[in-house]
Amino acid sequence: GAVVSQHPSWVICKSGTSVKIECRSLDFQATTMFWYRQFPKQSLMLMATSNEGSKATYEQGVEKDKFLINHASLTLSTLTVTSAHPEDSSFYICSASRTMQETQYFGPGTRLLVL
Amino acid sequence: AQSVTQPDIHITVSEGASLELRCNYSYGATPYLFWYVQSPGQGLQLLLKYFSGDTLVQGIKGFEAEFKRSQSSFNLRKPSVHWSDAAEYFCAVFTGGGNKLTFGTGTQLKVEL
Numbered sequence: 001g002a003v004v005s006q007h008p009s010w011v012i013c014k015s016g017t018s019v020k021i022e023c024r025s026l027d028f029q030a031t032t033m034f035w036y037r038q039f040p041k042q043s044l045m046l047m048a049t050s051n052e053g054s055k056a057t058y059e060q061g062v063e064k065d066k067f068l069i070n071h072a073s074l075t076l077s078t079l080t081v082t083s084a085h086p087e088d089s090s091f092y093i094c095s096a097s098r099t100m101q102e103t104q105y106f107g108p109g110t111r112l113l114v115l
Numbered sequence: 116a117q118s119v120t121q122p123d124i125h126i127t128v129s130e131g132a133s134l135e136l137r138c139n140y141s142y143g144a145t146p147y148l149f150w151y152v153q154s155p156g157q158g159l160q161l162l163l164k165y166f167s168g169d170t171l172v173q174g175i176k177g178f179e180a181e182f183k184r185s186q187s188s189f190n191l192r193k194p195s196v197h198w199s200d201a202a203e204y205f206c207a208v209f210t211g212g213g214n215k216l217t218f219g220t221g222t223q224l225k226v227e228l
Contacts, residue, residue, distance in 0.1 A: 106151070
């Protein structure tokens with residue numbers, strides 16, 4: 001139990017285009033989902049927290065208009081990188097938890113390369 | 116604010132040898148503590164967690180960790196390492212009053228055959 005999937009697993013796009021990444025909890029309902037960014041050989045940095053049906057809470061320094069997060073259902077959250085630029089290239093990982101204060105289960109990550 | 120320190124960036128052990136990965140946290144109250152493992156290009160897999168109760172926690176893949184409040188530590192151990200254990204290991208702390216996981220910088224484990 002507690003499986004989280006992400007789609008796509010990797011994506012290459014041109015600079016200026018938008019990319020949507022999906023995060024799904026497959027066998028449980030996730031009230032809260034989290035989006036992280038990980039640079040090579042570094043730790044995970046939390047970008048935002050989303051609760052189903054509410055606006056996401058972004059960490060300091062994360063551009064809300066750049067990284068659009070939608071948590072429309074208890075099993076799906078999406079991260080849209082708008083007008084992507086090469087500096088947005090990174091490994092994006094989502095996690096999901098049944099409630100805000102429970103264990104987070106992580107997806108396999110999405111590698112984004114912006115050319 | 117809470118923080119997590121993993122003092123060892125890299126550790127190399129021989130297959131079959133014992134392993135201990137260090138983790139120290141800074142938090143005023145009793146934290147919720149986690150160890151995750153990440154294989155190259157993959158997401159994180161939960162190894163074990165400590166919320167309360169017995170301070171020695173058993174996890175998957177033969178791992179265990181011990182919470183020591185007096186030392187603010189939550190070290191991960193395994194009595195006999197397998198080559199497949201080579202990966203990045205992250206310690207994390209979750210504060211019950213908040214909703215964030217704070218991760219350590221990770222320890223890269225290499226296993227020599």
